Amino acid sequence: MQTPIIPNPSFLIPMQVHILTIGDELLIGQIIDTNSAKMAQMLLEIGAKVTGRTAVGDEHEAIIGALQRATEQADIVLVTGGLGPTKDDVTKKAIADFYGVGFVFDQPTMDRLNVIYERIGKPITEAVRTQCLMPQNAQVLTNKMGTAPGMWFEEGGKVVASMPGVPFEMEYLMQHEVLPRLQERFNALPTAHRTLFTAGEGESTIAEYLKDFEENLPPQVKLAYLPAIIRVRLRLTVSDADPVFVEKILDEKFREMEALLPPQIVAGYGDDSLESVIGRILKEKNLKLSTAESCTGGYLAHLITSVPGSSAYFEGSVVSYANSVKMNQLGVKPETLEQHGAVSEQTVQEMVAGAIRLLGTDVAVATSGVAGPDGGTLEKPVGTVWIAVGNAERTVTKKLQLTKNRLLNIQYSGYYALNLLRLFLMGK
């Protein structure tokens, strides 16, 4: 495909943002930092790029040092955390000292807090009044989701915006105060992205298919890999001053990328998951599904039922951990277990037939394997797993040789089974 691509020099300087998160609880690992990922996603939507991220504890000197390094590295520094009465407003003091300014009392914030505290029937303490003290050079960002206001600073061409660490307060301030100001202040580039979802191949195999494509992408286009167990999300992002060009090139490159992949591994788009994709196919074909699980122990049914509305196509599962349940409920023949063992092609085939009969479904999936860490033999080592998918007419099976890690084996088996089901439903 030959398309004239006009590199736009302004693409080379997207807004560069440094995220600074403040809080001891982040450093000692009591809290997982979800704010940074959310902020990065929101920034991406306006074409801004996070070029670095720092976390420091609730310490005055550490915060000042981090602000200095961050403003050297990026024009925009977004700060979360360290605000509020229990934090002793350590961030606010550090920012004021960073700029060498004093504090002023912000009456509009006091008025807002008066209303809140009257409503919840709590007295205005000294700690509350302290929240109204603002560094002299701060523009106050009204936080409609909480008490601690946000702050916006501009000095020497650099912007610092400070927000509380509570996720929904941060999100509110980003959406309603920080992003609009950034767009106005920095003439943001139009940006769009589109995601392709693959199943059945690992990241490195997909990277092989896309090697030349990726190497020859114009500078406005970025390809990101988001790998998970046997699934990879491929996200294309385009930023350019010309919004028409953005849409055009995104569409073009997305088609080009998809055409380079084997059709059977392209499982969906956007936020699709294996669970949601098989649900959609089952609903379209008006088919009912059941599972018969040994080594996955309910995990496969859990994946399927994690999708809202899955009760429309999922009838249920028999988790047959004991051989007695395999025989008595699913009708696996004692001879089969004796001759071939519970971890065998014959057993999962009979489990599929049993689930279809017992739960009255059109399609069923079965798993049986040695999840580990014990229970392996020379012939069937830990990680040996059989999966089967079938309906009244045909059954397909697959043998996996997985890892020595029990939880990984369960997860791999669950996703392999879902993907085998997806291919089966598509007639492959």
Place this chain on the structure above:
Amino acid sequence: MQTPIIPNPSFLIPMQVHILTIGDELLIGQIIDTNSAKMAQMLLEIGAKVTGRTAVGDEHEAIIGALQRATEQADIVLVTGGLGPTKDDVTKKAIADFYGVGFVFDQPTMDRLNVIYERIGKPITEAVRTQCLMPQNAQVLTNKMGTAPGMWFEEGGKVVASMPGVPFEMEYLMQHEVLPRLQERFNALPTAHRTLFTAGEGESTIAEYLKDFEENLPPQVKLAYLPAIIRVRLRLTVSDADPVFVEKILDEKFREMEALLPPQIVAGYGDDSLESVIGRILKEKNLKLSTAESCTGGYLAHLITSVPGSSAYFEGSVVSYANSVKMNQLGVKPETLEQHGAVSEQTVQEMVAGAIRLLGTDVAVATSGVAGPDGGTLEKPVGTVWIAVGNAERTVTKKLQLTKNRLLNIQYSGYYALNLLRLFLMGK
């Protein structure tokens, strides 16, 4: 309790660690950084403190700059991510340039990869061979969980350790290579910790019980809360130059802490989980367990079977998503479903009886609820869940009013059910 506590000044200078995470996927918010929290927790166990954290993209100059700043700020820099074939090993190149060294080919790594690739039947590509090139000053850390090796560097009194970003690979290398080396290299203060595992109360309730205790802890003793759904791990860590003192004070404070908690919420110790604790009780009492699941959709069976050896006491589960399965398999009466609905005390009681009969177990657990986001009514809004636990003699039930979030509701229901089972098995 009056114990003379001699503060040890060396306690005041714990190992200071800077964590550097590398990867575009972290900066653009495609992945939430869980590694940093896990690493901080693991470091805390050897008495080391994370004093700062940085994230940068997969860019050579950015990584070198971050390494420079990180080694200025701390004696120990732990790096994750940016290794492996699709990353083009950007981290390894940046570290080599940071130290101004070239690469050597590491034959032991090649030997290890040969075995792995032979087992999975894939050819050794050039990208694989590249993984064996190591900066000249690197000590190779063998990664038994994946292909990319870890690396250990020591220059000018500063340590830099680099690990892959895949969570279980990072955890393996931290546990088996990095932490032991740090303890040896930095003459870590004798440190010991002990963990108490609670179930059934939230973090804030437990913090109330332990408020005075925590405020009066001597400086050598730290209490960390590690909260999860209805479970909290309380970890006491003691560091002091005197190892006898460490053991003595840890024992003393641990007993004191445990005595302050209601006995029924103390579920276990160390690495115990609700899943492993109920498994231990069932084995001790020689009882067989089954589950009958509606809203948890297999998640409860998955939790139970995530424990190695669970086949010794877990027979299986009937996931009865459709009412037909509740009636036909579990023997729930049509009148019960008609009069009380699927989400009712009567239904979960009959599900317990059905699972015991059908799967031939001593004890069974049942769940039924409105997981959401749709399907709620005025009488039974989204988040309404009934759970029941019973044997041949008695059944206990509990109604939960949970959230509007489907996945959270499934998880809460699973853990509440396990805790109800724990209390039932203890005769409470």
